[in-house]
Amino acid sequence: xxxxxxxxxxxxxVNVCWNSENGIATVTLKRPPVNSLTAEFLxxxxxxxxxxxxxxxxxxxxxxxxxxxxxxxxxxxxxxxRPSIDHAKEFMSLLHSFSFRLSCxxxxxxxxxxxxxxxxxxxxxxxxxxxxxxxxxxxGLNELKFxxxxxxxxxxLMIHTIGSRNAEQAILSGTLFSxxxxxxxxxxxxxxxxxxxxxxxxTAFLNKAKIxxxxxxxxxxxxxxxxxxxxxQKDIENELAKNVSLLMSDKVQQSLxxxxxxxxxxxxx
Ligand SMILES: CCCCCCCCCCC/C=C/C(=O)SCCNC(=O)CCNC(=O)[C@H](O)C(C)(C)COP(=O)(O)OP(=O)(O)OC[C@H]1O[C@@H](n2cnc3c(N)ncnc32)[C@H](O)[C@@H]1OP(=O)(O)O
Numbered sequence: 445x446x447x448x449x450x451x452x453x454x455x456x457x458v459n460v461c462w463n464s465e466n467g468i469a470t471v472t473l474k475r476p477p478v479n480s481l482t483a484e485f486l487x488x489x490x491x492x493x494x495x496x497x498x499x500x501x502x503x504x505x506x507x508x509x510x511x512x513x514x515x516x517x518x519x520x521x522x523x524x525x526r527p528s529i530d531h532a533k534e535f536m537s538l539l540h541s542f543s544f545r546l547s548c549x550x551x552x553x554x555x556x557x558x559x560x561x562x563x564x565x566x567x568x569x570x571x572x573x574x575x576x577x578x579x580x581x582x583x584g585l586n587e588l589k590f591x592x593x594x595x596x597x598x599x600x601l602m603i604h605t606i607g608s609r610n611a612e613q614a615i616l617s618g619t620l621f622s623x624x625x626x627x628x629x630x631x632x633x634x635x636x637x638x639x640x641x642x643x644x645x646x647t648a649f650l651n652k653a654k655i656x657x658x659x660x661x662x663x664x665x666x667x668x669x670x671x672x673x674x675x676x677q678k679d680i681e682n683e684l685a686k687n688v689s690l691l692m693s694d695k696v697q698q699s700l701x702x703x704x705x706x707x708x709x710x711x712x713x
Contacts, residue, residue: 450495457485458492459509467502468650470643473568474509478517481564483531485520486538493545503650504549506568507556511639512578515557518564521707524691525700536687539567543597544676546571547669550662552653554646557632558639562620563587569632570601573665574649576642577632582620584631589618590699595687600675606630 452460457475462468471492473479496504508515524535546553546568555569556576561583569575569583577583585602587594594602594615602611610629614621626632636642653661666673690696 448499450499452492452495455488455492457488460492462499462501466647466651467500468505468647469496469499469501469503470505470507472507472509473516477510478514479508479510479565480517480520480522481539481567482520482523483535483538486535486542490538490542490545493542493549497550501551502654503551503647504553504572505556505643505646505650506554506572507639507643508558511558512580514559514565515555515561515581515583516565516568517560518562518566521700521704525704526697527691529688529692532688532691533684536684536691539564540595540597540676540680540684543567543571543601544673547601547672547676548666550658552650552661554649556636556639556642556646557581557583558642563590563592567598567601570598570605574646575605575632576634576636576645576649577623577626578636578639578642579623581623583623583626584618584620585615586618586620588615590703591695592699593690595683596678597672597675597683600672604669604672 448462448464452462457473459472459474461470461472463470475485519539527535553572554574554576555572557569558578560581561569563586566583566585585594585598599611599615602615606614606629614629621629621631623632623635627635634645636645
């Protein structure tokens, strides 16, 4: 029977509910207001994956505290606006290592997408093995609209999930899909009417995974995901440097500035 060793209460931006009967960890993202990804959040998420691995977790479910509003708003605009070069480097490296680690966990993974998941908000769901959405949310990689060229590993995750033809159209048009449309193209595997039902469906998926030998399953997962994992591992230094220089470019910084202003105006700030 699995048991918990790690102290999950040390985490600031996630709530971990570890079920000692079935070894399933439900991780609720709770970085207010919109679970945007900062360096500190990514560092925490990476460390969490290691703790879960050590505790021989049998399955992981990601969901958001901000139910029916937002799963994750993607990369944190405010942190990435005019960062120091050292911070930009650290951020890109953390984003890369967390996404890589999540893509090849020994345990099966599910995202319960209970709110919007634009751009970088789509990264956690894409790295997971299975995605269950609620109604009335938007999801997709719309980065091209901000003048951001996707890293190869991220395009590759999208291709793996929805196929090359759909991925080409989705990425080149920067589309954010409604939940129904996301289901049609396979960006989510199921739609659930409520978070509770979605969590039941997620548990059912994870229970199915249990009938397969764990180490055999991992071998098969790594084999099936080889094209993605190769993209993650390909020329890492150069890829990170490219992303840092894209982030620091005037064009992307101006785009971040414009988006921060739009969000402020929306709130009447
Ligand atoms: C970024 C350059 C990187 C270059 C490097 C390349 C390699 C990286 C590859 C990955 C590329 C990924 C890029 C991204 O993820 S960029 C971020 C894209 N995200 C968005 O465009 C989402 C923007 N937000 C929204 O659309 C809405 O906020 C949302 C639908 C999520 C929620 O709407 P709601 O009405 O519920 O809430 P508000 O809009 O009023 O927002 C509430 C507060 O949250 C703040 N906020 C929202 N989004 C972000 C964000 N991404 N980062 C930081 N803060 C965010 C918003 O300002 C409000 O704050 P205040 O309460 O302080 O006003």
